[in-house]
Amino acid sequence: GENVEQHPSTLSVQEGDSAVIKCTYSDSASNYFPWYKQELGKGPQLIIDIRSNVGEKKDQRIAVTLNKTAKHFSLHITETQPEDSAVYFCAASRRWGKFQFGAGTQVVVTP
Amino acid sequence: GAGVSQSPSNKVTEKGKDVELRCDPISGHTALYWYRQSLGQGLEFLIYFQGNSAPDKSGLPSDRFSAERTGGSVSTLTIQRTQQEDSAVYLCASSLGLRGDTQYFGPGTRLTVL
Numbered sequence: 765g766e767n768v769e770q771h772p773s774t775l776s777v778q779e780g781d782s783a784v785i786k787c788t789y790s791d792s793a794s795n796y797f798p799w800y801k802q803e804l805g806k807g808p809q810l811i812i813d814i815r816s817n818v819g820e821k822k823d824q825r826i827a828v829t830l831n832k833t834a835k836h837f838s839l840h841i842t843e844t845q846p847e848d849s850a851v852y853f854c855a856a857s858r859r860w861g862k863f864q865f866g867a868g869t870q871v872v873v874t875p
Numbered sequence: 876g877a878g879v880s881q882s883p884s885n886k887v888t889e890k891g892k893d894v895e896l897r898c899d900p901i902s903g904h905t906a907l908y909w910y911r912q913s914l915g916q917g918l919e920f921l922i923y924f925q926g927n928s929a930p931d932k933s934g935l936p937s938d939r940f941s942a943e944r945t946g947g948s949v950s951t952l953t954i955q956r957t958q959q960e961d962s963a964v965y966l967c968a969s970s971l972g973l974r975g976d977t978q979y980f981g982p983g984t985r986l987t988v989l
Contacts, residue, residue, distance in 0.1 A: 796976050807879075807966055807980035808918070853917065862908060862931065863978060867917040 766791040768856050770866025777844050777873055785869045787854035788836040794856040797830060797837045798863070802851045811852075812839070844873045877901075879981035881967050887987045888957055896952045896984045900969030907950050908978060909942055910966040918966065924950065925972050957988045 767790040777783045789797075795816035800808035814821045814828045814837065821828050825844075830837040841848055851870050855863040880899045888894050900907050909921040920934040924944045935941070939957075944950040954961055964985050968978040 798977065800980070805982075807968075807982045810977060810979065813977060857976065861976075862920050862923045862934075863918075864920070865910075865918040 766794060766856055766864040768854060768864045768866045770854050770869060772869060773867065774870045775872070777871070779844060779846060779873050779875050781844055783839075783841040783844055783848070783871055783873075785839045785852055785854070785871075786836060787838070787856075787866050788834075789856040789864070790835065791856065791858070791864075792835065793858050796857050797828070798855050799826075799828060799839050800853045800855070802853065802868075804850075808853060841871075844871075846873050846875055849873045879967055879969050879979055881965075881981040881984050883984060884982065885985045885987075887989065889989050890959060891956055893953065893955045894957055894986065896954075896965050896986070898950045898952070898967030898969075898981060900948060900950070900967070901979060903971070904969035904979075905947065905972035906970045906978075907944055908968045908970075909950070909952050910968065911936075912964045912966055912983070914963070921952070921965075954986075957986075959988050962986055962988045 770787045798813035801811045802808040812826050812828050814830050825842045827840045849872050851868045853868050854866040857863045882897045905926045907924045910918040912918050922942045923931040939955045942952045964983040966983045968980045970978045
């Protein structure tokens with residue numbers, strides 16, 4: 765089955781700096797890669813996703829890149845703000861199937 | 876409602892009791908998922924419903940766990956003879972299923988077994 769590894773487990777950045785979270789996956793048939801943000805006491809919220817026919821996708825300060833050959837994908841947050849502090853999860857799936865989630869990254873943005 | 880809803884938001888029970896957790900998916904979503912999140916941990920897949928197909932139960936940790944989905948909408952996750960290790964947040968998600976794969980999560984039910 766699919767296995768997703770996520771690094772780092774914690775990430776502390778100064779406000780205004782960039783944050784990068786990396787994930788690798790094992791199933792070459794996986795073709796959908798979402799990223800979720802989870803704030804304390806809430807369910808995960810989708811922030812951006814990418815499909816296997818696209819190499820990069822950007823939405824304002826957030827971008828995701830995908831390298832199918834190496835089977836890894838990354839989340840990039842630029843100009844970080846205190847409200848970006850949360851736990852971020854990557855996931856991988858085949859279409860219309862269950863997700864395999866990474867273990868999560870605790871991001872702390874310090875003013 | 877606009878999103879996935881779950882009830883109760885918090886549940887405290889005694890070891891050995893049965894509990895039922897409810898999930899109302901987004902209207903029109905044919906796929907429904909249950910996950911478990913232990914304190915400070917990632918999301919552990921439990922069960923997946925897609926339309927009228929047989930559910931994928933491959934993530935259920937023991938036969939004390941079961942889930943139903945009635946009328947293709949509301950789902951109930953039942954845990955029998957609860958144990959302290961069942962304490963966790965139980966998250967439900969739904970998606971358009973065969974028409975789309977993005978999963979939208981509810982706020983979760985925090986279960987505490989004393």
